[in-house]
Amino acid sequence: MTPVQVxxxxxxxxxxxxxxxxxxxxxxxxxxxxxxxxxxxxxxxPDTSMLMRRPFSIHRVHERGVYGGTVEFVFSVExxxxxxxxxxxxxxxxxIVGPLGKPFSLPREPATCVLVGGGYGSxxxxxxxxxxxxxxxxxxxxxxAATEERLFGALDAxxxxxxxxxxxxxxxxxxxxxVSDPLPEVLTTTKADVVYACGPMPMLRAVSRIxxxxxxxxxxxxxxMMACGVGVCMTCVLPVIGDDGQTxxxxxxxxxxxxxxxxxxxxxxxxxxxxxxxxxxxxxPKRAGKPSAKTQRVAEALR
Amino acid sequence: xxxxxxxxxxxxxxxTDAAIDMSTALGRFELPNPVLTASGCAAAxxxxxxxxxxxxxxxxxxxxxxxxPRSGRPTPRMAETPSGMLNSIGLQGPGIDAFLETDLPWLxxxxxxxxxxxxxxxxxxxxxxxxxxxxxxxxxxxxxxISCPNVEDRGQVFACxxxxxxxxxxxxxxxxxxEVPVFAKLSPDVTDIVAVARSCVExxxxxxxxxxxxxxxxxxxxxxxxxxAGVTGGLxxxxxxxxxxxxxxxxxxxxxxxxxxxxxGIRTGLDALQFVLAGASAVSVGTETFHDPGAPIxxxxxxxxxxxxxxxxxxxxxxxxxxxxx
Numbered sequence: 325m326t327p328v329q330v331x332x333x334x335x336x337x338x339x340x341x342x343x344x345x346x347x348x349x350x351x352x353x354x355x356x357x358x359x360x361x362x363x364x365x366x367x368x369x370p371d372t373s374m375l376m377r378r379p380f381s382i383h384r385v386h387e388r389g390v391y392g393g394t395v396e397f398v399f400s401v402e403x404x405x406x407x408x409x410x411x412x413x414x415x416x417x418x419x420i421v422g423p424l425g426k427p428f429s430l431p432r433e434p435a436t437c438v439l440v441g442g443g444y445g446s447x448x449x450x451x452x453x454x455x456x457x458x459x460x461x462x463x464x465x466x467x468x469a470a471t472e473e474r475l476f477g478a479l480d481a482x483x484x485x486x487x488x489x490x491x492x493x494x495x496x497x498x499x500x501x502x503v504s505d506p507l508p509e510v511l512t513t514t515k516a517d518v519v520y521a522c523g524p525m526p527m528l529r530a531v532s533r534i535x536x537x538x539x540x541x542x543x544x545x546x547x548x549m550m551a552c553g554v555g556v557c558m559t560c561v562l563p564v565i566g567d568d569g570q571t572x573x574x575x576x577x578x579x580x581x582x583x584x585x586x587x588x589x590x591x592x593x594x595x596x597x598x599x600x601x602x603x604x605x606x607x608x609p610k611r612a613g614k615p616s617a618k619t620q621r622v623a624e625a626l627r
Numbered sequence: 628x629x630x631x632x633x634x635x636x637x638x639x640x641x642x643t644d645a646a647i648d649m650s651t652a653l654g655r656f657e658l659p660n661p662v663l664t665a666s667g668c669a670a671a672x673x674x675x676x677x678x679x680x681x682x683x684x685x686x687x688x689x690x691x692x693x694x695x696p697r698s699g700r701p702t703p704r705m706a707e708t709p710s711g712m713l714n715s716i717g718l719q720g721p722g723i724d725a726f727l728e729t730d731l732p733w734l735x736x737x738x739x740x741x742x743x744x745x746x747x748x749x750x751x752x753x754x755x756x757x758x759x760x761x762x763x764x765x766x767x768x769x770x771x772x773i774s775c776p777n778v779e780d781r782g783q784v785f786a787c788x789x790x791x792x793x794x795x796x797x798x799x800x801x802x803x804x805x806e807v808p809v810f811a812k813l814s815p816d817v818t819d820i821v822a823v824a825r826s827c828v829e830x831x832x833x834x835x836x837x838x839x840x841x842x843x844x845x846x847x848x849x850x851x852x853x854x855x856a857g858v859t860g861g862l863x864x865x866x867x868x869x870x871x872x873x874x875x876x877x878x879x880x881x882x883x884x885x886x887x888x889x890x891x892g893i894r895t896g897l898d899a900l901q902f903v904l905a906g907a908s909a910v911s912v913g914t915e916t917f918h919d920p921g922a923p924i925x926x927x928x929x930x931x932x933x934x935x936x937x938x939x940x941x942x943x944x945x946x947x948x949x950x951x952x953x
Contacts, residue, residue: 326677327677327678328678329678329919329920329921366918366919373709373710373865374707375707375710375711375712375864375865375914375915375917375918376705376707376712376917376918377917377918419919421920549702549703549705551705551712551714551917552916552917552920554674554675554677554678554920555670555674556668556669556670556674556675556690556916556917557667557668557705557714557716557917558690558699558704558716558719559702559703559704559705559714559716560702561699561702561704561719562702572698573698573699573719578674593702594701594702594703594856595701595856596698596699596700596701600698601696601698602695602696602697602698602699602719602720602722603698604698
């Protein structure tokens, strides 16, 4: 599972609703990729002014294509880097590193699995669904997005799942509301054994809470901002509770992106919780002591 | 547009021309070649070793080690900027105990030359760290990080004050064996870098690492607030290269006998060559490693070729050459 860096070749780039899906011939990356892992790509060409590689979770892999193994990832044009990616042409070279990160872990025996995806966060859930189905698991999908255009994979999800629930914020298709809204009922009716989720952090927080309340184990794949993707820069850290009960700021790229939902301290993202290993010591209160009699008299006079 | 696929797995074959002697020295630390990682951009080498053999580099400069484990600053910690990045990690790390137990032995076992970067909040802490390293052995050189901008108290940026910088250097030098060079890592955010450099050398520094990041801010025009949770961060990458290069130039001009480990936005062998010509006896490749995890070894190959193309037989002949009249 050691990641490799290869100069891949763009095989295809297609539009899927509001998103783009790029397939890259990337020998060495495809062969060892597991569901939940991601790749990073360099953007902007050889003389780019954009130094940060862009991370994308792996949507599909084909280990043996005509040209060698391929990986497909899905992205949304949000800034200069993704705009550059969206204008690439087939056969152009692309610098790709992967597979990276910890994959989803799979149940040992056939289980009922509810897969929850928000926006293009559902992309990595499809290779996961394939792996689960190979193990005889039942799949139930819940996918949601802001609008119909931003739903990803509804048709594919319908084809491989026992049930599919769809939500949109604007009600343009499916239930109006958040992806987490129908989840409690889905968990009950399917008698779910495990929940897998990928999407924006507020969604993952809601899904983790609901799974926790239902007493069902939940694995989430986070989408954190990263500089390196390989574990050296320490920018993608989250407060996560370890096996020893201690909270540490851990790297999403190598300790994740898949975490147990009940281990991530969602409410503390953006701060260093005071009980984190290595947290700054609280500022020492100034040793004021009791004001002297004279100080008290002066204060009294000024009142 | 190419339809051929080149696969880079493991160590790319060295383009080393046997005719060129790439060896160099940083004080009493002798290196087979002049390219190292940069502190904070390579952790302790293990992650990058997935992409190339870190023992093939001149050295691995570790992320700054502190006495105790440290959680660092809140997120967001990073913002991309034109040809650079702003970071406010805040020296997150496992502390010296874990470093000596796992990271340093790993580097030594691999045959990598470890340049250990240390950081502390007080002169005393720096001294304790140096003592721990001396007792443990295994470090080829110590880089004293007196210039991290991501600390709560700007007063802790020792490198902004010649006297404070000297006090730290003196404490580390005293606690370190003579054969292990002590380099002070300087901040470019000073009025007179030569004065700080001179003060460090007079306090016993065997050489200087130049430079650390520049302090910067990015403001999010949607939230109307600073992007980084820590508000300010250190700017690195090619955006700062001319500034870092100028620092190396000025200090080498003032003190040509003091060895310099040059860094600041090196992406290619030719970037590295600029630092060498300005006076650096070796270079660190930092932020570019985030863009290309194989960058340090690539820069070494490119630098070797660039020297060969220019007719050099020895790397050391290029050090400081730009100061000589045509």
